[in-house]
Amino acid sequence: AQKITQTQPGMFVQEKEAVTLDCTYDTSDPSYGLFWYKQPSSGEMIFLIYQGSYDQQNATEGRYSLNFQKARKSANLVISASQLGDSAMYFCAMREVGGYQKVTFGIGTKLQVIP
Amino acid sequence: NAGVTQTPKFRILKIGQSMTLQCAQDMNHNYMYWYRQDPGMGLKLIYYSVGAGITDKGEVPNGYNVSRSTTEDFPLRLELAAPSQTSVYFCASRTLRGNTEAFFGQGTRLTVV
Numbered sequence: 001a002q003k004i005t006q007t008q009p010g011m012f013v014q015e016k017e018a019v020t021l022d023c024t025y026d027t028s029d030p031s032y033g034l035f036w037y038k039q040p041s042s043g044e045m046i047f048l049i050y051q052g053s054y055d056q057q058n059a060t061e062g063r064y065s066l067n068f069q070k071a072r073k074s075a076n077l078v079i080s081a082s083q084l085g086d087s088a089m090y091f092c093a094m095r096e097v098g099g100y101q102k103v104t105f106g107i108g109t110k111l112q113v114i115p
Numbered sequence: 116n117a118g119v120t121q122t123p124k125f126r127i128l129k130i131g132q133s134m135t136l137q138c139a140q141d142m143n144h145n146y147m148y149w150y151r152q153d154p155g156m157g158l159k160l161i162y163y164s165v166g167a168g169i170t171d172k173g174e175v176p177n178g179y180n181v182s183r184s185t186t187e188d189f190p191l192r193l194e195l196a197a198p199s200q201t202s203v204y205f206c207a208s209r210t211l212r213g214n215t216e217a218f219f220g221q222g223t224r225l226t227v228v
Contacts, residue, residue: 004157035216045158045205045219091157101146101165102173103217105157 002027004092006106013082014114020067021077021109023092031097034075036066039089039108048090051075053097079111087113117141121206121220128196128227136191136223138206144218145211147189149173149181151202152222158205164189196227 003026013019025034036048051059051066059066067076079086092106122137140147145166150158150173160173164183178200180192189208193200203224207217 006157037219043203043222043224045207045222047216047218050216093158102160102163103148104160105150107155107157 002029002032002094002096002102002104004094004104004106006092006109008109009107010110010112012112012114013079013086015084016081018078018080019082019111021079021090021092021111023075023077023106025073025075025092025094027073027094027096029096033095033097034066034068035093035095035103036064036075036077037091037093037105038086039091040085041088045091049077082113084113084115087111119206119208119218119220121204121223123223124221125224126226128193128225130196130198130227132196133192133194134196134225136193136204136206136225138189138191138220139187140189140206140208140218141187142208142210142218143186144208145186146209146217147183148207148217149179149189149191150205150207151175151200152205153202161191161204193225198227201225201227 005024032053034051038046049061049064065078089108091108095103119140148163149161162181164170206220209217
């Protein structure tokens with residue numbers, strides 16, 4: 001069974017600083033995908049970044065990068081140059097590549113950016 | 116571009132009532148999912164579908180039913196609503212090909228009193 005662990009219930013970061021949100025995962029599947037989603041206070045789920053288990057390089061999308069350490073089964077999200085609009089809940093998720101491709105979510109980390 | 120559309124956005128039900136949460140996508144996606152999000156928690160999978168006519172249970176299917184008669188629509192039925200079903204419900208869809216992200220609807224906030 002898949003499992004996603006996010007151990008930081010809440011994080012604070014100063015505006016313009018970088019912040020790392022932790023995510024560890026557990027799976028027996030050799031092939032899987034890892035995702036990060038942002039959920040602002042308005043409630044919608046916004047896709048941020050994706051990393052495949054066989055990708056050689058860490059994924060980057062603008063100010064977002066994913067620090068993927070396969071041996072440690074970690075997929076931390078790094079947000080550079082934090083902005084006030086980054087204040088939100090952040091969810092790590094994993095999808096099995098085979099079968100029905102179910103997605104498992106972590107419980108989230110609430111990030112607050114301080115001016 | 117409509118994407119994934121959920122209706123209604125808000126609903127209050129009395130215990131024992133039934134209702135259907137609607138979800139429609141216009142992206143011709145094969146995969147569709149229903150999640151619930153309880154306060155302060157992540158998303159838990161209720162049901163999912165890999166195509167028209169094919170559905171399967173997720174982590175928390177009890178008290179819910181789904182159907183997928185068309186590619187576009189994936190309604191979630193609540194029978195005999197209970198206070199434990201008070202939650203925010205999200206529908207999502209994704210394409211079959213490649214490693215792509217899921218697109219989410221705006222959510223339905225359901226309260227059972």
